[in-house]
Amino acid sequence: MGKKEKREEIRAELSKAQKAASQKDLLWKGAVVVVLLGAIAVLGWLFMNSKSTSAPSVKELGQQVCFKDDCVHDHIERGTPHAPYNTNPPSNGPHYPTTAGCKIYSDEVVDEAAIHSLEHGAVWITYKDKNDNQLKTSLEALVKELGASKILLSPRAKNDSKIALASWGRVLKLESFDKQKTTDYVKLYRNGTSAREPLATC
Numbered sequence: 001m002g003k004k005e006k007r008e009e010i011r012a013e014l015s016k017a018q019k020a021a022s023q024k025d026l027l028w029k030g031a032v033v034v035v036l037l038g039a040i041a042v043l044g045w046l047f048m049n050s051k052s053t054s055a056p057s058v059k060e061l062g063q064q065v066c067f068k069d070d071c072v073h074d075h076i077e078r079g080t081p082h083a084p085y086n087t088n089p090p091s092n093g094p095h096y097p098t099t100a101g102c103k104i105y106s107d108e109v110v111d112e113a114a115i116h117s118l119e120h121g122a123v124w125i126t127y128k129d130k131n132d133n134q135l136k137t138s139l140e141a142l143v144k145e146l147g148a149s150k151i152l153l154s155p156r157a158k159n160d161s162k163i164a165l166a167s168w169g170r171v172l173k174l175e176s177f178d179k180q181k182t183t184d185y186v187k188l189y190r191n192g193t194s195a196r197e198p199l200a201t202c
Contacts, residue, residue, distance in 0.1 A: 061185045062165065062172030066092055067194050071169045073119060076112070089126050089156055090115055091166040102202035104140055105154035114152055114166075121191035121198035122150045124166040125182070130155035135163070138177050146183065150190045150202050168195040 071092035082094040095115035161173035167189035
């Protein structure tokens, strides 16, 4: 092989090596771009998710009358007489051994069953006027938006306010629909630390 052919062969080998290096470089850069895009997507999802499950705008709402085991939590059989409750609607006190079940009700819920649900970390939203369809629609829409898990919604004629929110040992009363306060209350006290058995079923 002559010198010229040898130079051509060396040049071809160098060109081949450069192309291979260039391809590796492109693959590496492409991988970096994919990783960066993935990281951006994950961060974006986390940001949006944190907004949708953001903390309430306040630290406390309503009146707390007792805490956890300090609240009356005796079980009674159906129909058994008992002392009057210390809040309206009741947020603790003697109650039935079975819970009411967390969902949207069109009729009133028995207090003694609802209280057991509160003991398990539920929030009970009640409204005084069963025939207030506008309020009923607003509350039902909000409960669906918040997720019905650990929420009871029902009319309750015995209320002394237009709307009341009860959790274990605490009550918030409202005279008009307040989406922000209702949302904050649910976020603060649904499965909250003040409940006796927050991990139990509703």
